[in-house]
Amino acid sequence: MSFVLTINGRDHPVDASPETPLLYVLRDDLRLNGAKFGCGLGQCGACTVQVDGKAAYACLLPVAAAAGRRIRTVEGLGTAEAPSPLQKAFMVEQAAQCGYCIAGMIMRAQALLDATPRPTEAEIRAHMQPNLCRCGTHMRILRAIRRAAGLPVEAASA
């Protein structure tokens, strides 16, 4: 079946069976690398994108349910040459080890900052809870989010 996906402000016609999770369409049809396969079960957040402004697991969002909605991926924030403020904060904080989780982290954090520009420490941690990092980069990810939000980079008490 044909669908039109609105991704990062542009319409993309795609041809896929309606149940196909958005993740595979993004990666394989549209050649976008940001969203990653981590579990396919909505447990790790490596595939996180924004749908109508909210953080969503692309691995569990059928393309039929994604059509007609505003989809945003990490590629829509900025580029290596012109990164968005949040991407820039991740670079400044050197907030990656293997980095496999990072695009999903950025997209989930961006959804928080869009809704709550100056979140508390507890709000940041609660919001980021769905996304896993195995390298233990959490402290730097938190610093990057605080930096992008204009908060003191070191942790306040949660």
Add this chain to the structure above:
Amino acid sequence: MSLGWKTPAPPAAALALALAACTGGARLPPPPPQTFSAAEIEKGAELAKLADCQGCHTADGGQAFAGGRPLKSPFGTIYTRNITPDPSTGLGRYSREAFVRALRRGVRFDGAELYPAMPYDHFAYADDADLGALYAYLMTRRPKDRPPTPNELIPPANIRGAVAIWKALFFHPGRFQPTPGQSAEFNRGAYLVQSLGHCGACHTPHNILDAEETKKPLQGGVQEGWYAPPLNALSPASVPWTPERVYRFLRTGFDRDHSAAAGPMGSVVRELARAPEPDVRALSVYLATLMQPASAAKGRAAPADHAAQAAAAQPAGAALYAGACAACHDAGAAMMREGRPPLQFATPPQEDRPTDVIQVILQGVQPATGPRGPYMPAFAGTLSDGQVAAIAAYVRARYSDRPPWKDLTSAVAKGRRQGGQG
């Protein structure tokens, strides 16, 4: 069903009691912690688990028993109170007598009314000794100075005095009566269900003024947007509940012939997992006995799985299910070979109303007893009302033999509001 259920006291007597309570009472200073015996504290710790005091009296991320958790009701939001022994904001202001009175009669230390969000209509059935032990346990916790969060209630519920009228109408506690001829274990279970366990607070239908319909005990109720299914002959479970299965469910939040505890049941299980085994066994025996007629009626019919018919009847829902749900819930999924039950074994698709199927899709499931255990992601942020409705319709068609649910899309919208997923 009246197995061991309450024997109401005459309304007039209750009214008199309630009015008497309003006149206040002696504000005795609480005893110092060292006056409680270790055995009493330990007993109180066990009872606090059976009553899931923590579940309501602990805010997300807050200190245990320091209160502040929002409880939604038809009349707005009530924030639970600090029940640590803090002298200015917690139980430090309660003497033992005042504490027992609060649990029995719903009266605050200063004589003001307590909202019935506090299930004193159940605690009234508890033994004095049990309430005393609970007091000993709570008074030996670490005090936390945490002033109350103001409630957000609509008139007239925002006037505490109105509770007196509510009590006069609905609050007529009696004493617990054991059922003759039943085992001690059964009667222990009955006692716990009716008193500290306060199962009816969720599982009994509530009337328009949010009082339990005591004539329909444990026939299923709505709490915080979730439907707590009937725990008696009306149980819709597709596989009969046995004492062993109930025990497993209460202890772990999961039974492979049923499903996982979700919503408010999660915190109940978290506590029951650490409660004394004989008590949880007693609860299981009692509840399985209540549900036995439903199980007998069900016989040995295989749970439904009408995949082809459901796909034909609900093609949109089938496609969404295949992309959003099948990775866990369809044959061949990892979860399916790891003992997590296929959906025809779960109770929600069998229920008369779609409430739980909707809420579980919107809110997901968090493991009940710790980080490990059945989990489901929340779809509230990703699926529209219509999409959730389509999946719910497909699930009903595929996994039950019952008639389709009606007005699903508006039920999803309502579920979103009630579950705080607006």
Add this chain to the structure above:
Amino acid sequence: MSVGAPSRRDALAGGALVVAFSMTGHARAQEARGPQKTVPPALPGSLKTTPWLDAWIRVDVTGQITVFTGKAELGQGIKTALIQIAAEELDVPPQSLRLITADTGQTPNEGFTAGSHSMQDSGTAILNAAANVRMILGQAAARRLGVAADLLATTGEGRFKAPDGRLAGYGELAAGLSLHVEAQPNAPLRSRQGGKLMGQDYPRVDIPAKVTGGQAYVQDLRLPGMLHARVVRGPSFGTELTGPDFAAAQAMPGVVAVARNGRFAAVIAEREWTAVQALQRLQQAAWRRTAPPLPEGRPEAGLSGASQDQVIFDKPGGAGGAKTVKARYSRPWLMHAAVGPSCAVALLRNGQMTVWTHSQGVYPLRGALAQLLRMPPDKVRCIHVEGSGCYGHNGADDVAADAALAALAVPGRPVRMQWMREQEHGWEPLGCVQVGEAEASLDASGRIAHFRYEVWSHSHNGRPMTAGGLVAGAEVDPPFPPQVPRPIPMPEGGGDRNAIPIYAVPAGRVVSHFVRDAPLRASALRSLGAHLNIFAIECFMDELAKAAGADPVAFRLAHLDDPRARDVVSRCAEAFGWAARRPSDGRRGAGFAFARYKNLASYCAVALEVEVEHETGAVKVGRVTAAVDAGEAVNPNGLQNQIEGGIVQALSWAGLEAVGFDAAHRTSFDWSAYPIARFKDVPRSVAVQVIDRPGLPFLGAGEASQGPASAALANAVADACGARIRDLPLSPERVKGAIGV
């Protein structure tokens, strides 16, 4: 992969691919370097095994410099550090360098990227190779410009400058030279004269792509005509599906082939989602256990089997102190559990198999694959491309074999094979269960008089050296015999890594028990046996300090002679504010631990504070402070990142993790059955002090904080509430059980 190119966006699909295809047709001179040569040990690092300069550094006529390393980027920042080293010694801008990492077609054979060896081996080799190249180019420049070499200066842009201002570029100089010469051991090091780049927090070269959706991982590789595959297996290692319906899968639209060889099977499809669905269809089959039943009950049950015992430390005398303390510690089976399941791309074309892999050892993998595929090794090429988190021997090699076997079925078409989440959890090799038993006596002055330690462990080294070390090796027909696990000898050790106390003990004995037969699949997990041994010994040091009535830090210092060790301990304690810390109040407490990884690599101390929730036993970690001495710190921020990440990961191991299993299989099949730390679980803050030692050898640091962090946690819990928990993990149930009502 090229580094520092103007745009990285298409580096993978463009750069690597072009290189790859150009490599398959004709061999370069460097590729045919021949067998490794043994040279005098004077050469440092990996120059010992690969002494030729052009194996490490090449300069083309335009002056473009390419640096080669046999080590792989695992997210530890090795690429950045190596670029810093090479740029420093060559005195060129770091962004002008190209760096080629582990590729059997191009780079030296440096074995595995493991054991915190990359800086020691490859960093040291490139440091000295670059110094050699600069020396040789300088000599050539001296000849060309007619000036004495010591009057020439480098300009920082790849040229030499004479005192009169005349210039000679590296490219033109290299054109007249051969770098196919052996390195000299003592080429002067520019970095020793106060370099600019080493020691700086040079930004990681791989991060911009990773935060903007650039192509960064083998998972992102998209080759023309590429197919997608999934491997068909039972739920976990030691099981198989019984009669999966291959015909049904083959009949699904979009399925190209079902590749089968013996019990091995992979489904190959045009689209990835089709492959996933076909796999789920096949997994509807029942499964059975193919290996002996697993020992249910206590996780360490398997350790009671026959063992090879070795005394690894023996210092007689000293028995019979005033006070004796004895304790037993354990850790359960642990998982690597990378967030991204293992992945590889394989292509069979013109009789040549090329495999893009995130294996930690491209050369050993090539050997194992050649056996498995029954192809000559020179017809197999393994190219490292980054994967998701690598903390040891995970599924990377196995999935490379799966991809290659699948590619055999569709010659000419690249096959991208990725494991599913449950396959990674179920089939990856694990870090094994271990038990450590310590006993010591204290003399009248409260010093250790005698120290005995014994450790029981399975293997920590199941890395594939042969086809039998790959999952698929046991599935193909005929199957390859499984590799026989062997202990890793001291001084590095495997299960007994760090089993010898670093502390000054007048007498003692340490015995290592190697239990060869493991019920589950065991191999290398970050820090190997050092994790349990450091956990045990560092917890035990606290128990001894308590028995001696001494402060834990003071007790350690009283038994430490090595000034660098003392420095790390003191600096960590000072930064934490150990002396002025709040006394424990039954709820809050602080813990300390220290180790020198392998007793020969980095020194690391960790201090942390915890709060124990009495009602539930939940442990919350607050402030964490660490100090590390890794020798000369090439990139302090990168070093901090490694230590910090190791601490957070180790706290997850120590606080939460244990692989579950029943008689038939692993039951930890996904994140709900094997939870790891999430944001609410991680510490409030982690601060790492780097003690830089300019001019001293690089010491590996990637695994240095695992043991100390785990022990510091247990020590802090004991300090907070008196509950000494000796079995990992320190789960809320265990803590609650220990503290009571």
